[in-house]
Amino acid sequence: MGSNLARNMARHGYVTAIYNRSHAKTVALIDHHGDEGTFIPAESIGDFVRSLARPRKIVIMVKAGAPTDAVIDELAPLLEPGDIVVDAGNAHFPDTVRREAVLEKLGIHFVGTGVSGGEEGALNGPSIMPGGTRDAYVWLGPIFEDISAKVDGAPCCTYVGAGGAGHFVKMVHNGIEYADMQLIAEAYELLRRGLGASAAEIGKIFARWNAGELDSFLIEITADLLSHTDRHTGKPFVDIVADAAEQKGTGRWTVQNGLDLGVPITGIAEATFARALSGRKPQREAAARAFPDTGEGWAVTDREQFIEDVRQALYASKVVAYSQGFEQISEASLQYGWDIDLGSMARIWRGGCIIRARFLNRITEAYERDPNLPLLMADPHFAETVGRSVPAWRRIVGEAVAHGIAAPAFASSLAYFDGIRQQRNPAALIQAQRDYFGAHTYERIDRPGYFHTDWSGDRTEHLQ
Template sequence: MNTRAHIGVTGLAVMGRNLARNLARHGYTVAVHNRTPSRTKALMEEFGHEGTFVPAETARDFVDALQRPRRLMIMVQAGAATDAVIDEFAPLLESGDMIIDGGNAHFADTRRREADLRERGIHFVGAGVSGGEEGALNGPSVMVGGSKEAYAVLGPMFETISAHVDGEACSTHIGSDGAGHFVKMVHNGIEYADMQLIAEAYDLLRQVAQYSPAEIAEIFRTWNKGRLNSYLIEITAEVLSHTDADTGRPFVDVVADAAGQKGTGRWTVQTALDLASPVTTIAQATFARAASGQSALRTAYRPLPGGMHIPKTRSEAERFTSQVEQALYASKVIAYDQGFTMIQDAALTYGWDIDFGAVAGIWRGGCIIRAAFLDRIRTAHKAAPDLVSLLAEPGFAEEITAAQVPWREVVATAARRGVPAPAFAAALSYYDTLRADRLPAALLQGQRDYFGAHTYRRTDRQGAFHTHWAHPDRPETDV
């Protein structure tokens, strides 16, 4: 077989197939391979006319179809399946060749694989691809980790097939080894938070303001014309306005209220604990999904009393709607800020040199969390590369200041009415925690020193200190 393909894609489920089609549509010759040859044949029969594909049945044929340096993209399930594909293809590659993992791999696995293959002279690239099947076909956001040398070869290709905003590609080199997959993981964590916040806003508008799903859809459409403009707000309006064909009821009322998850949100929270990075809003969004699936617990709790039901007049409902918009915006800013803080913490831990403005830039298009205010986040980080927090930027600080009273009113109303709003409450609590002059952590340190002699620091002098406590079960000593 002649060596002629610019890149190869193995793993032709929906995401792999659509990425291969995207590449071919942009003029690249694409070798395609699947463990089950029938999928390769189906792609050729249905989409072979879209560009130049080189089908391969065996691993050797697939590798032989690639130009040097070979670019081999894996689009299979994360975990053991990815390791199996690497084990199959790596022995067939040569020094300087590249394996690109475009799946939702855990960044720690990517770091391990990159280190192993680097010793064998093979570049391993962890590319976080966001946008789902539509993005894969029409323009995703691509977060690329790995060596700069590999990105010099792959970058133009990814930038060509990615989404574009204002003429700029939504693809960039994030950093070495697992940086790309780490940022994709955090992207998904922010996505969890964003979706939960939107769902809580819907629930409050329905239960407190007594709006119908169709009316709430119109509210979201209005919000989507302003500062909340985003893909998720847009599709939420579509979901809420949809009517179930079988029953004629609002679609949202016939869907079981137990949310699924594929694991990346959970990874974000687990990793945040390892980094001591307080992504509280993301965590509450992840736990909210878990709680929704606890049917036995929900059955046990359901008979218990809730909050007060106080009907609102139309003018009161409209005022409350404005408050919810403020609370939703402020909470979204906190969620994104927590995500960027977590990336900063990881960059320090793993030695990644990450351009945070570039990260915000490539999230403006193609990905699920694309939103208008990401352009402002990009501008803020470009203007101040060492920006500690979005709330240190004057524009965002001013908006949060204006939002805090209605934000508190919404969280208080949710508590009084017994409407769950864990992500709203977590975002507000995070805001209050970081703005406080003094935190009760001082008492925690006293407790820790009392029962475990863990020592504490003082506000008036340097060093570590320990108090000799008079324990109730033993006399005080001078030891």
């Protein structure tokens, strides 16, 4: 992604200095792509820094964690006040906050920047989410907006907020991505098991869906993947891929932060746990021996209705994932003082990034109608479309349970929907239990204050 981002900048007319710890990679970039713009290759980090005009604008694209710290430690002594260092990797936002504080003492701007779109996006136009100071964005904004993806002429880049805001938003983007991918996988499995359909047949269903309101990059590539045949075996490609999904940590960070903030991002959490479960091969094998599949058939009687039910359940569950993600961003913005514009986040995710989808236009419109929208799902448009999908959603989750098919993201999303719309839920009993065994107190619905009942005594109630 680093080399492609450099090529993107050069293609847009920016003189681009490049340096890699392995000089052979720098030479290879010049040999293969040197005619795409003006590059200044450097053999040492000192030469690299000296080649830059002030204020120096340096973009780091290395592995998150210790490697990023190592590069910053090497750069810092060579820089001057006013210079700008951009970390465009998948950093954990607390690391960004820490790094910014260290470099701020040296007068150096540190800008944690989320970049989404993979290698192709980096080259042809990614979605870019810069944090840091507004002063730094004055210098970086024109460049980043120029090289970003464009939708309806608008750049998929905007200033996100101070400190770690840029990397935080990218983290939540990735959490939504986890949920989106898991939901698509569950839809595939339901279609496979329910219809007995081949991968290629299901690929055609996804291609059809991509022509409607589910139009998105992930649906598009799913249709392509399912139509692909393995050259070595002649089997559907998806059938020869190991069923243990990898992860690099952003999903876990999102879930951990959701717990810290007290935001119920249940769909994202279930998707993250589903990846973890997929990798527990010894445990899965033990469970398969202990609880073998009975082999009972599942004969869907109305093929087209079933396909439509899965489509509607997928759409409604996706709305839940995005709604939860935007609530997490909103709560983080409030607690960390970032002042993030939620509508702008939806807008810059419309192109370039992995979760780009048609309905991000609808999300942008929802926040334009009400910038203080407390719950995305409650926007009139989404309330109507999700409400219309509920019967199909319930049928699909019921069918999955009845036939022993794991659909954790579908099921948890439906449970969230039912939980969030309840005017009164059973948490009242939990509060009573906590007071009973731990004197943790409770609130009443008829008068203010916190109360405790003397459960082991005469059961009198006391205002605390």
